[in-house]
Amino acid sequence: MQSRRWFGGAGFSFADDPVTETLSQAIRGTGEELDREPDTGVLFGSLRGSVVGLRYYTGVVNKGEMVSLVRQPQNPYDRNAVMVANVYGSQVGHIKRELAVLLANIMDNNLARVEGVVPFGVTNQFTMSVVLSFWGREENRDAVVRQITSRSFKLQSGPTGTHTHMLTQLKNAFDNLFENLMEDKIGEREAVEAVCTPLLPHQKQALSWMCVSENNAALPHFWEVKGKLFYNTLTHSSVRERPQRVRGGILADDMGLGKTLTTIALILSNFHHGKPLCEPVISQSVSHTQTDKQTNGQSHTLTSDVKLNVYLYYGSERNRDTHFLSSQHMVLTTYNVLSADYSVSGGWVCGSASPLHTVSWLRVVLDEGHIIRNPNTQQSKAVLKLNTQRRWILTGTPIQNNLRDLWMLVAFLRLKPFDVREWWNRVIQRPVTQGDKTGLQNLQALVKCVTLRRTKTSRVCGRPLVSLPERSVRIEEVELTQKEREEYELAHTEGRTTISRYVAEGTVLRNYADVLAILVRLRQFCCHPGLLGKTTTHTGVVAVTPAELRERLIMKLRLVLGTGSDEECAVCLDSVRLPVITHCAHVYCRPCIAEVIRSEQEQARCPLCRGQIKASELVEFPLEEEEESNLLENWRSSSKVEALMSSLLRLRSEDDSIRSLVVSQFTRFLTILEIPLREEGFKFVRLDGTMSQKRRAQVIQEFQSDAPGSPLIMLLSLKAGGVGINLSAASRVFLMDPAWNPAAEDQCVDRCHRLGQKRDVVITKFIVKGSVEENMVKIQRQKQDLVEKAFGTKNPSERKTSRVDEIRALMEL
DNA sequence: ACCGCCATTGAGA
DNA sequence: GTTGATGGAGGAG
Incomplete structure (x- = not known):
């Protein structure tokens, strides 16, 4: 049995020594109050x-x-x-x-x-x-x-x-926090033979960097040796004992560069004392998300001479025996399981403590580490309490929004002394938010010394990191037929009058749901008239009975997001999850608005229009899927459907091995598209947000397989699936309708334009000529310039006012 | 007698 | 390189 104690002598140990604990707890305690x-x-x-x-x-x-x-x-x-x-x-x-x-x-x-x-x-x-x-x-x-x-x-x-004039400059620097991090001469390192897949050069580099980060005793460069003391240039403090170093770091490569593979190589290649992992059995852990992840056509196969014990710590029958867990080479689990165990046991209670928190791990890897970016969540707290020698965070979307998010990374890595909030706040957070340039530089230095990030476009020694095939975007303009045009114009003028009235009255925000509903309808018209469902023409807020009001609110809710469009919550500024609609017809995440109501009690007001809101009046989205059938019975085509079909048919006649993704935000549109696809004898699969994890994995595997008779087409809903789905079998992407958020489109395209892609990728965006869609494309361009991700401090009202302008542009007012 | 100046000296809560 | 109390030599009144 190995020693369970990894934290040696340093004064600021978190070992279970009650004496040292008291002082650090006292200090930590004050830190957490600051946080509140x-x-x-x-x-x-x-x-x-x-x-x-x-x-x-x-x-x-x-x-x-x-x-x-x-x-x-x-x-x-x-x-x-x-x-x-x-x-x-x-x-x-x-x-x-x-x-x-x-x-x-x-x-x-x-x-x-x-x-x-x-x-x-x-x-x-x-x-x-x-x-x-x-x-x-x-x-x-x-x-x-x-x-x-x-x-x-x-x-x-x-x-x-305050120095506001510096803010923009800082903002840019903050945006680039994770950029240009690596040009340092890091060597390459071969993985041990047990990793069958040959590593690409940049992966060897990453492996080398990771090994060095784990083994090398050198301190980050904000430490200077002064005589016999170690001096921290950021806090101006010095200590006698060598400060405890971070063993690990953040691997923040772009998605698709093979972070997971590199990490597996690390696990096998760098066991104790830099030796490969072979027979001796000591525990390691990889904390993992639930998303099934296949990798880039590079498959992780291990040769059978290595006996690797891997345990999936999941499910109600999981083995909680700590001796058993310690005997595994690798334990996989999800953030949910980890935090569930942790909160049941209360984390620190002896006796019934969480098994994963009892074992002393050699290494903990947080895959998709951005999941734990918010330090206030149970998951994050559970992760912080893991007891391990080496720590890694893998993430393809490095946190850019919020300094608090960054703190979580620093805290997990135990980047001393900034894992204690007070020092983080004083040295980094406050200076940066107050526009102090050196604060930002310090932050950059801090992030830099523990992070490796390359993007697909990064170059090493003048050569591209990975040579991905070309990718090109072409916009195909779609002309509506005479009949469609008439219908569209009718809806458009009607919508325009409504919206221009709101604009004139200055009540766009109060009627935001209405406005969005109009826009969604127009966008739906551009795709296919059948998307409209049974919506009535008028959606005034004047309601007679409560039941009637409820029905109308549900209808709006459905219009706003039931169709898969991308609406954001004005409280968390993220995409809405668990949407609810207020009586004043604004849509929020249930937890967000519930928090608002909870904290403001009877005075609670809608963050968008300041109308009174009550918890009992929030209306949820009911689950119902009955209308599908009637949609399929009286089927008719549309210009956009025709445009897609002719592209697909042409493609198939030219080369019937090319696979395509057909992407829409409207899942109903995907359903509509199934009909002509079947008619023309295309074999296709469908992936959307309603499918279970298991079913998704099945579908992806089917699509990726090169067996004869496997599907040529995947119907994909824009935001389906978590990060990291690999659809590299496809080399054509048809974006059926423009998205509010261009990043969502990019992400979608990245699912096939990634490692393992052999062909050039051609992306076709269908845009209906002379419609809201055209205007959306224009706005997308403007948006890209104005990425406001930097501080995340822009307040909702500010954001919403610029939205009013957006809406006016969309409707050509 | 007084005061500013300097050196000496001692020093948890 | 601090700070604060103390005391003495010394200058001005």
Whole structure:
């Protein structure tokens, strides 16, 4: 039995030693409180104070170093005691008594956060200076200032004014946080023979980098060796013992570059002491998502001479025996299982503790790591508590939205000392959000030292990383027939009058659902009239009976998102999940709006129109699929259907080995398309969001198979499936209707334009001439320039106003 | 006698 | 390279 203890001596250990735990917990605790109170703090000012009692403690601090102030209400000598600790959590001393009275008052009443910086280097073994700065909400400023001055301390006002002019510059830099990270000369490394698939050059590089990151003892470059001490240039702190290094990092290669394969190679090639993993049985773990993932035509096969124990920790019958789990080479599980186990056991309770949290792992890999980007979720908390030597995050979509998301990565990797919120907030988060350039540079340095990211277009030594076949986009304009045009124009003018009325009244936002419904209808017209379903022509909000109101709301909800279009929730600014519609006809994620209602109680108002909302009045989307049949019975074609069919027929007559993806946002449109496809004798499969994971995997496998008689066409709903589905068998993509979000289209195309693609990829976008679709394409272009992902701080109302302009452009008003 | 200046000295809560 | 208390030498009134 191997030793279970990986965390050696460093002062800031999270081992189960109760003594060290207390102090780090105290500091962590304050950090988490900060988290609850978001970055609303302004600087009230600062004052000079002194730290006393240095000689009784071991913590060292340098000139410029930040220190943490922790209240000690239980101190037997003074209930106002305020302890001073350095970045590593070692106590430095106490705040001098007279000053501590003041601080205790301010801190205990939550009037301000107090932060300390040591202005001078210290030789004195008894006392030292500390500059205390006070941060808090504007409304508390007076109280704090009064407290301070009434006790005859002098508060110096801090620098005021924010540097907004720098913000755009910073924003760009933030956008590029994950770009251009790797050009450093990293070698290549062959995988051990057990990995049958030969690695591509960039994968060998990644493997080499990962091995080095795990084995090499070198510290990140923000550590400098100064004499016998280790000096952190970001926090200006130094420690005697070599700081605990990150063993692992973030592999953030673009999707399709083979992160999973590289990681498997790593697991097999770099066991203890850089030796390959062979007979000796010690545990490893890969924490994994549920998405079935096949890889790029490179299949992960292992030669049978290696006896690899892999256990799938999943299902109610899973083996929870920790000795058994420790004996596995690899344990796979999902984030859900992990967090379920963790929350049942409460995480730290002995005895019934979560098995996965009890085992000491050699390595934990978070596949699709962006899933745990929000540190407040149970899943994330469970992941943070895993006990392991080496840590990896694999993600194809590096987090760009939010500094909080980045913190999660840093915290998981235990990138000291930033895994403690206070230091992250002080060194990175606050400086960056306040527009401090060095803050951003520090952030960049931080991310850079643990991340490898290449994109499909990255080049190494002047040569492309991977040579993917060409990809070209062509737009095929579709002319409506006379009859279709008449129908379209009728709906268009009607919609236009309605919307222009809203615009004139300035009530676009209040009637947003209506507006979207009109637009969706027009877009549906462009595809096929049958998409409209049984919608009535008018959707006024005037309702007579509650049942009637409900029926109308459901209808709107269906129009807004039941068709698969991409609407975003104004609360979380993400695509809506678990959609509900309010009585004022705005659509949100249920959890988001429920939170709003919960926190505002009776005063709860709709974030979009400020209308009153109640939890009991939220209307959900009912499940019903009856209308399908009548759609199929009286079938008629449409111009767009014809355009697609003639392309497909031509393609088949030229080369019947070429496979195609036919993509639409409207799943009903896919259903419509099935009819002519059958009629022309095409063999096809269908993949949409309603299918179970298992069924999806089946369909994908069928489509990817090159067996004779396998389908030539896949009908794909735009947003179906998680990340990482591989559809490289297809080399033609037909985008049947333009999406609001061009990124969604790109992602879709990437599913076939990826490693393993042998042919050039041709993408055809069908756009109906002289219709909303044309305008949508224009807006897509504008959108790309104006990617507002940077800080994610743009508030919903701001976003929605620009949407009003979008709508006007769409309707040519 | 007074005061600003300097060196000396000691130093949790 | 700090800070604060203290005390003494020394200059000005």
